[in-house]
Amino acid sequence: MTEEITVLPLRIDLVIDACLLAGRIMIESGSEMYRVEDTITHIAHNAGVENSVVYTTPTGLFFGIKGETVSELRQVNQRTINLEKVQRVNTLSRQFAEKKIDLEQLHDALEKTDRDTPFFPFWLQVISAMVVSATLMILFSGVYDWNDLVITGIIGGAGYIANYYVNKWTRVKFLSEFVASLTVGLLAYAATRINLGQSMNNILIGAIMPLVPGVPLTNSIRDMFAGHLLTGTVRAIEAVLTACAIGTGIGLVFRFFF
């Protein structure tokens, strides 16, 4: 307890910054909220700050120390799913708890994680999206429809590519999902027209799977069960809006071609 009184102001700054940085990375990468709060509290505790207060929302987080006149906040501007970052922050927090790295090293490593965490190469992601589409088409449709396997994979991969590039070019949210599902719908229609595919429904069910926000939807319900009502609501709305964007894209195709 005596340590706590003798913490230098300079170090408190570093502790707060490290905590907020870790929290921001985790929220941006799609971690659960209780894990974010746990990690921040642990980092603060291991740095010698016993009475920290954390408040997290999907769009920003606060960190303060009870009894001190410091509290800071950070904005969270982007929300993606990148679980390698969550895992790295988790490992760093563990290493810090075991005193393998000190506070400066932790802070530097967090900044490095934020800047350059490697992603799988884009071609591998596209191939994965193709595999996801093709296999889930078989699992979901329930009929073992081998004729449409390859074309579903190709259309799913095309949808993923469209989603990726539109996301890169524009900052309008939900536009990328709309364009991607429109692409998927048009390609599926074209494929069934020229007899490359047979069942348009099955192709569509498979090919939109890499885009469907089933994961955020389920996660939001988990957050609500964990008591994070605000996070749960916000994530649910994001999931519903994404689903609407996909639905609009597919719906347009149905509207004009049937």
Add this chain to the structure above:
Amino acid sequence: MNIWLQLLIQTLFSYLATMAFAICINIPRRALNACGLCGTAGWLAYWCLYQIGSGRMVANVAGSLVLGIMGLYFARTKKMPAILFNIPGIVPLVPGATAYQAVYEMVLGSVDKAIMYTFRVLLVAGAIAVGFMLTSLLSEIATYLRTKRSRSL
């Protein structure tokens, strides 16, 4: 089709689907295989129960329960957050196909069918969440028993 052949296809395809989705959301390399196993276990639990006629909700709860327990196990052995194994693992279970059907019916104008499918999406999502809730309850009981035993020793 032969039931064993179906089982083989379901196993193989759920493994592939989970692992491929794990690559799309950038799971660390050394967790990929474990992700695939989690997804397969969850999907097989769901599929087998659904085949013997347990109904959709029970099958979904069981699927996510099995998946959550596998996730906890891998989280312990590999020292990684359990969410790494859970998020790709639920991909075969999430009601994507039903959500698609809801949109399809909505666009074609049959609102009552669309509402039915939307409702089913919500119920399935809730069932998956209940499965995960049961998992975290089990993990709390396990931790409690372990601390109690170590204290009594």
